[in-house]
Amino acid sequence: DAKTTQPPSMDCAEGRAANLPCNHSTISGNEYVYWYRQIHSQGPQYIIHGLKNNETNEMASLIITEDRKSSTLILPHATLRDTAVYYCIAAGANSKLTFGKGITLSVRP
Amino acid sequence: GAVVSQHPSWVICKSGTSVKIECRSLDFQATTMFWYRQFPKQSLMLMATSNEGSKATYEQGVEKDKFLINHASLTLSTLTVTSAHPEDSSFYICSARVGLGTYEQYFGPGTRLTVT
Numbered sequence: 307d308a309k310t311t312q313p314p315s316m317d318c319a320e321g322r323a324a325n326l327p328c329n330h331s332t333i334s335g336n337e338y339v340y341w342y343r344q345i346h347s348q349g350p351q352y353i354i355h356g357l358k359n360n361e362t363n364e365m366a367s368l369i370i371t372e373d374r375k376s377s378t379l380i381l382p383h384a385t386l387r388d389t390a391v392y393y394c395i396a397a398g399a400n401s402k403l404t405f406g407k408g409i410t411l412s413v414r415p
Numbered sequence: 416g417a418v419v420s421q422h423p424s425w426v427i428c429k430s431g432t433s434v435k436i437e438c439r440s441l442d443f444q445a446t447t448m449f450w451y452r453q454f455p456k457q458s459l460m461l462m463a464t465s466n467e468g469s470k471a472t473y474e475q476g477v478e479k480d481k482f483l484i485n486h487a488s489l490t491l492s493t494l495t496v497t498s499a500h501p502e503d504s505s506f507y508i509c510s511a512r513v514g515l516g517t518y519e520q521y522f523g524p525g526t527r528l529t530v531t
Binding site for chain 1: 419421449458459461464510512520521522527
């Protein structure tokens, strides 16, 4: 699976959009970009995934660059409950997930 | 939908004893389940992959005789930590994939194991 690189941390104000970047410059054509998050002392939660096209669901939007070398997870209106570690993972369908260090998002009041 | 439970949520055991952790998919059948371990301030580390009815596949460096995995049904997988030692103290998390052709994994809430 391709390696992903994320900044270690970022913060944003409550109610504002949180844009979480991820680099995956070695991603192969059949690998998806997955986003999970882990709130302290809980199991990870699936957020969204995509291959080439931008995706949106009730939790977030995923913007993937045309060359697929990077992506951005957007939480449109961050709340305090969105404070968590967010993991960006590149993996093929049906592949096991390899978690990196992720990015710690802190939402401030 | 897609809820995964774990039991117990936390357990304390004495060194040398064994402890079993259960992982259940509550509202779906999971052909594949995964077991992860997470030490404080570290990321999740995949320990093994189990498919219903077959032997688990362990990641490099994970002792299969120490961490026994059984996936006897499409809704239940168990992890038994045998002859536990203090260094086995960790947060154990399972996840389940709904089936081939689906992409999301759903994670359990985790089990905190403390070996004294």
